[in-house]
Amino acid sequence: MDIQQLQAELSGLINGLIDAKAKLDGEIPTIQATFSERDQVTKELLRVHGKFTKILETLDLIVETAIPAKTSDTSVQSNIDPERYLAISCRNAIKEKLDSFQTLTLDQVTTGGPLEARHYKSLNPSIPDAALANIEKKIEKVFKEIQKKSANKEIILLIGVKDENTDQTLFESKELIESRVNKPVFIIEVESLQKMTEIDLRKLIVSSEEAR
Numbered sequence: 001m002d003i004q005q006l007q008a009e010l011s012g013l014i015n016g017l018i019d020a021k022a023k024l025d026g027e028i029p030t031i032q033a034t035f036s037e038r039d040q041v042t043k044e045l046l047r048v049h050g051k052f053t054k055i056l057e058t059l060d061l062i063v064e065t066a067i068p069a070k071t072s073d074t075s076v077q078s079n080i081d082p083e084r085y086l087a088i089s090c091r092n093a094i095k096e097k098l099d100s101f102q103t104l105t106l107d108q109v110t111t112g113g114p115l116e117a118r119h120y121k122s123l124n125p126s127i128p129d130a131a132l133a134n135i136e137k138k139i140e141k142v143f144k145e146i147q148k149k150s151a152n153k154e155i156i157l158l159i160g161v162k163d164e165n166t167d168q169t170l171f172e173s174k175e176l177i178e179s180r181v182n183k184p185v186f187i188i189e190v191e192s193l194q195k196m197t198e199i200d201l202r203k204l205i206v207s208s209e210e211a212r
Contacts, residue, residue, distance in 0.1 A: 006055070006059075009051065009055055010055075012051065013048050013051055013052055016044050016047060016048045016051075017044075017048055019044055020040075020041050020044040020045055020048075023040055023041050023044075024041060043099050043100070046102055046105075047099075047105055050082075050102075050103065050105045051105070054083065080104065080202050080205060080206065082104055082105050082106050082107075083153075084153060084154040084155055085106055085107070085153060085154070085155050085156070085157050085205070086106070086107050086108070086109065086146070086149050086150045086153040086155075086156050086157065087106040087107070087108045087109075087157045087159050088108070088109050088110075088111065088146065088156060088157065088158050088159070088170070088177070089108065089109075089110055089111070089158075089159045089160060089167070089170070090110070090111050090112070090113060090114070090160065090164075090166045090167055090169075090170050091110070091164075091166065091167070092110060093193060094110070094159055094160065094161075094167075094193060095108055095110045097193055097196065098159070098201075101198040101201070102198070103198065104198050104201060104202060106157070107149055107153070109142070109145050109146050109149055111142050111170065112138075112142070113138075113166065114139075114166065114169040114170060114173065115139055115142065115143070115169075115170060115173040115176065115177065116139070116169070116172075116173055116176065117132045117135045117136050117139065119169035119172065119173075120132070120135050122169070123165060123166065123169065143180055146177070146180070146181060147180065147181055150181045150183055153183065154183065154184075155183065155184050155185075155186060155209075156177060156178075156181060156183050156184070156185040156186070157185075157186050157188050157205065157208075158170055158171055158174060158177070158185060158186070158187050158188065159188045159190070159201075160187075160188075160189060160190070161189070161190055161191075161192070161193050162189050162190065162191055167189075171187050171189070174187060184212065186205070186208040186209070186212075187208070188201065188204050188205065188208065189204075190204070
């Protein structure tokens with residue numbers, strides 16, 4: 001890790017902590033600080049903790065932390081380095097699910113919809129053609145974010161649910177995304193978002209890489 005990269009990583013951590021503090025500014029100062037795993041402050045603190053630990057490990061300032069796992073899952077755990085991946089999804093529900101994971105902390109882009117205007121039309125045939133121009137502009141902004149965030153990544157993960165039509169349109173744009181970012185793109189399709197666990201996602205990622 002060079003100095004410029006370290007500066008960028010530390011700036012990200014500092015901004016995350018500032019955001020967490022800002023969320024607490026409106027709270028009663030003497031109230032006991034207790035948060036659930038779904039609380040935004042908790043999520044931010046866990047994200048910063050994971051990133052900071054990774055920096056210290058990279059700089060050989062601490063010994064790499066072993067990830068608790070069942071014996072049968074050890075190989076799956078050890079093959080996953082979250083820093084290698086950028087996760088792309090269509091919906092905030094998927095982002096919130098991934099944010100709830102404590103050790104598999106993935107950088108993400110949430111598109112808010114398909115990545116091709118024709119898919120908007122297929123999902124909602126009543127959309128007027130005149131509106132497609134604005135949709136194209138929105139899609140270009142999303143692609144710029146994807147290109148920026150994927151610059152230091154090795155693999156793009158498209159994450160969605162089997163029976164969700166919007167997620168399926170994202171999967172259909174796999175080749176387009178590969179051509180725009182020049183990185184391999186893997187489709188991670190889950191049966192149920194509610195039932196998906198962190199180890200489930202790890203296994204799907206490993207399986208996708210092995211099948212490449």
